[in-house]
Amino acid sequence: MPLVAFVSPKGGVGKTTLAANVAALLAARGRDVLALDLDPQNALRLHLGRSLREEDGFLSGLSRGAAWHTALRPTSYGISLLPFGAVEPRQAMELGRLLTDRPEALSGPVREMLADARRIIVVDTPPGPSPALSALLPLLDLPVVVLLADGGSASLIPRIADGSFLGRGTMATRVAGQAVLALNQVEVDQPLSSAVLDMARTSMGSRLLGVIGRDLAVAEGLADRRLPVEMHGTRAAEDLALLAEALLGRLGPPALPPHHSLLQDWAGRQ
Template identity: 30%
Template sequence: MTALSLRGVRGGVGTSSVLAAVGYALHTLGERVLMIDMCPENLLRLHFNLVASEKTGWARAMLDGDDWHAQAWSLAPTLALLPYGVLSWQESMRVEQQLLDDPILWARRQASLAAHYDWVLFDLPQRLQGHAMIGPCLFPIRVTEADAACHVLMLQEGGTAPLLVNRYEPGSLLQRDLLLIWRTHLASRLLPFTVHSDEAMREALAFKQPVGQYAPASLSAQDALSLATWCLTRRREAQ
């Protein structure tokens, strides 16, 4: 089983939408996929028509003493979603402390899932260190936008994780200039494609669907398919 994680350089860069799109794309390519929402905001479920009032999830189960794996929703025969659950901020901080106290918890959980899925995809929060301790991950991708805030944050952060540019607008001179700078100075980290700015991605969430299901011919759906195909190719090279 291969792990992929998406984590925003800052908030609001569309990480959950991209993860939903990539998970659906991998599913359409015949892979068995489990998507796990590690964010207290618990938004990933909304991309797959789970009702907003549904409170269950792995973190909710963790506090209530229930089985975490029983909280997963089967969306299709080879596609599943494990929501975070509805928690107060204080409850999420209790979960954070438990994860910090047991940093290999998700590594053990990943091992228990290996026989059932080809891919496990993690939607990671920005600043909760414990929630980001997910175990072995072949594709720890950071999601960014071509704007000044992300540029500064990436310079401050450093690191070696692959970078995916989301909501790229080729008509924007600023975005083109920033992408040129990144291709010069961050060439070893920058993925060889972007996810373009596309109204279909925003509409898909309004219709409670991943973009590949809502508008399979859209530019953003094709970009997500390109990322899924790239991941499959790199996985074969790593084996």
């Protein structure tokens, strides 16, 4: 526990970028982090420094019934990564059907991953609704919605604020009601960007988790195979650190190791 997912009605808003950087920051603060990629684009592994040539993955192996831990890959950030795996579009659609018919094919293994109380699972998702995200809704603790500070995103903020962006179902509404917002690529000196930021502050209140400025260092970092959070002194690194701190604040302190109990503390003092 817990399960945090970077989600959005839109693509290209920074879900993968934010998921990778926040996962790295949480690991740097000593948390046990597992990064899980649910997007067939299979891009999270690239942000986390794994090779482009690597094809194996967790989701791509689900239909074969492969055990989840065989897909785990280490990263230089101390994060354990479950890449999606390389798939053809047809395989991605088949996987979608499998998860629609049998959501437990995904929720079962993720429940096992969550059994370690100290672990934080950071999930990257494809844009919009997906069978994979639906399968995990009952397990999700914190959806972090990512939007850009532009006109297209502004029109979506009311649906994030009222909790209807995941649909009208009971579980979707419950989970969406807990969603927090990360507004990405903000440019405070641009009137539209700053107006969207004001709207997000008014609509979301304390559920505006973080604001990340538009920073060329983000794209340059990806080309250099470095995370923006490693580029100290950049605006992106500072904003992402604040986002990770705010997220940790929401999650609270790490759970005690499972074997730890007050009774053991007491016994230890005798």
